[in-house]
Each structure stands twice: as structure tokens, then as C-alpha cells.
Amino acid sequence: METWWLALTFRLGYNTSLVTLGTMLLGAGAGMIGSFILLRKRSLVSDAISHATLPGLALAFIVVGLIQGDGRWLPALLVGAAGSAAFGLWAVQRISERTRLGEDAAIGAVLSTFFAFGVVLITVIQAMPVSGQAGLTGYLVGATAGMVAAEAQLIALCALGVLLAVLVWRRSFLMVCFDAEFARTQGLHTGRVDLAMLALLMVVVVIGLKVTGLILIVALTIIPPVTARFWTDRPLHMVILAALLGILAGYLGVTLSSVTEGLPTGPLIVLSAFGLFFVSFLFSPRRGVxxxxxxxxxxxxxxxxxxxxxxxxxxxxxxxxxxxxxxxxxxxxxxxxxxxxxxxxxxxxxxxxxxxxxxxxxxxxxxxxxxxxxxxxxxxxxxxxxxxxxxxxxxxxxxxxxxxx
Incomplete structure (x- = not known):
């Protein structure tokens, strides 16, 4: 308990405090953009984006590994994951627009195909004469505890940028979420607003790979908004509350992982978010059981x-x-x-x-x-x-x- 108290009060060390702050910013950004995605009824898109990052992550690792012998260079890995996620998002939209398949079917096809291709590339990486293969699996389930200061600073800066972008465009996002036709009559280009919304979601997913991993980052964009929905009917209040819940989930998850060595940070963050959801599910004065x-x-x-x-x-x-x-x-x-x-x-x-x-x-x-x-x-x-x-x-x-x- 003493270790946990030191972590809660940001006195456990510089790197731990930096990781905690970065994760809290990531939780805030994920909660805010996840609220708009939930209101837009496109929550499954985040699942497709997260799984679509794996091939780009593996390809970036291969390229960097062949150049310098160690593929673990975070900026290149994030760029590769972002490119792969963008291609996966484009594929989902094109399939749903140009065929008779619905968006859910397109998401299922892209999700399974990209993830399977990524698993094949990881198998190839294991046989390559480069170092750092073991660190690549950290992007599947998260490796917050092993994050160095430079990586934590990069994640914190990206999360802060997402947070500011969501604050600037929140009104446009809300108009498109609730009435796209009315937003169009007000001069908004709904296609561009949707693209900006999905781009911010993609950034959150990509920078969250190191924190919770590509499998669990989806929970951070869905659970806080759903939890916030139990407490309010007002959209802006929901967005703010989802951001606060994301901050609290990241704060509790990272600090709990410091209690005992070896505890996985990413799953603890998701479990903290689920704990907040469960409490709201039971005791919310509006919709609780x-x-x-x-x-x-x-x-x-x-x-x-x-x-x-x-x-x-x-x-x-x-x-x-x-x-x-x-x-x-x-x-x-x-x-x-x-x-x-x-x-x-x-x-x-x-x-x-x-x-x-x-x-x-x-x-x-x-x-x-x-x-x-x-x-x-x-x-x-x-x-x-x-x-x-x-x-x-x-x-x-x-x-x-x-x-x-």
C-alpha cells in the first residue's frame, strides 16, 4: 500500500509519474473522441482501426530492423501503425460504399484480414537476425511499465494534441453526430468532419498501442463514454464526463500496476475502466440497476x-x-x-x-x-x-x- 500511495501522489519516480500523466491524457482524449464515435454509432470502427495497425507496425519494425539492426524505434513504429490503420479505415469505407455489404461486415472483413497479415509478419520477424523481437509483443497487450521517458513524452504530447483538437472541433462533431443534414445546411462539410473524427480516433488508437496494446485500446475508447451515458443526457456533459472517467481509469490502472512487480498495466487500465462502468451500472441515479x-x-x-x-x-x-x-x-x-x-x-x-x-x-x-x-x-x-x-x-x-x- 505504501508503494501505491507513492504512485498515487506522483512520488514513485520521474518515469512512473510521466507515464501516469501520459496515460491520463490518453484516457482523456480516448474518452472524448470515443463519445463522439459512440454518438455517431460507429464504435466498432475503433476495433477495426486497432487491429489494422498490426501489419504497419510489423512492416515498420522490419524496415527499421534491417537498417539499424534493432526495430524498436517508437516514431517509426507509430508512423507505420498509423499508415496501416489509415489504409484499413479507407478499406472499410470503400467496401461499405461500393458494395452491398454493411459497415459491420466490412469491419469484420478488414479486421480479420489485417490482423491475420500482421500475425504472419510477426512470425517472419521472429526468424530475422535483428534484435528487439520480444519487445514487439508489448504492442499487442501493452508495455507501459517498460516505457522509457522519451516514449512517455511522445505519447503525452500526442495525447495533449488530440485533446486540444477535440476541444476545438467539439461543436462540429456534435452537429454531425445528431443531425448531419442540419449540419450540412449550416455550411459544414460532413464528410470532412467525419474524416477528422476518425482521424483523431486513429491517432488515439496508434499512440495507445504502447499503453494498453492494440487489443485493449478499443476498451479505452468505448467504456468511458458508455459509463458517462449512465450519468447524463446532455452531450457536452457526456463528453466531459467521459474524459474525466478516462483520466481516472488511466490513473488507477498505472498506479495499481506499481503495487507488485510484473502486473500488466494495460489490462489494469481496462479493468479500472470496467470497475467505474460497473459502479455506474449499479448505482447511477438515472439508469442504474x-x-x-x-x-x-x-x-x-x-x-x-x-x-x-x-x-x-x-x-x-x-x-x-x-x-x-x-x-x-x-x-x-x-x-x-x-x-x-x-x-x-x-x-x-x-x-x-x-x-x-x-x-x-x-x-x-x-x-x-x-x-x-x-x-x-x-x-x-x-x-x-x-x-x-x-x-x-x-x-x-x-x-x-x-x-x-
Missing amino acids: LASLLAHQRFRRRVHLRQGLLAVARDEPIFDNLTLRILQRRGYLRRDGVPTAPGRAAARDAEHEERLWALYRECQPEDALQQEHSGLTPIASVLSPDAIMTLEAQLPPNGKQEARR
């Missing part, structure tokens, strides 16, 4: 209360145990089943509202269909005071209305 269960229970009690009050007003017997318990807990019913004075008053009010609503449906059937009044909320919160006064004036005596039915 616990909130949904509580809302269902509240709705159920309101239904039973309403039906019980109507039964009291109409002198009908009540047989449901839950209805009886609710009425007794509210003080509307005695233990022997006899309604109390407050219970009869509440029953008269419930019956009166039901009659008002029945009259409204009869007089204004089209408007009534558009209302969400189900008898579970006071009618005054659904209709205006003038409308209620008009209904009160037209409301016949109870006996006459029953005869009309």
Missing part, C-alpha cells in the same frame, strides 16, 4: 395505492395483501379493513380525479391521447387550472355520469 429497481417499486406502490383508494370510494372489497398493507401504512385503512376518515377523503379525491379525467377523454379525445396522465399523479400537474375549472363546471353528478357510461 438499483435506481430502476427502486423506481419500479415506487411505481408498483403508487398503482396499488390508487387502485385501493378507488376500491374504497366504490365500496369494493380489497383482497390484495400489498394494497391492504399500503393503505394501512398510510393510515387510510384500519386493521379490520374499515376505512378511516383520512382514507375516505383520499378515496373521494381519487374518484373525483378519475371522473374528471374520464370527462376530459370524452370531450377532448385527441388531446387526451397526447397526455401522459395515468391516474398516478395529481391531475393539476397534467392539466392547466383553466382546463380543470372547465371540466369541473361540466362534470355531472356521480349518479348521472354512471348512467351515461
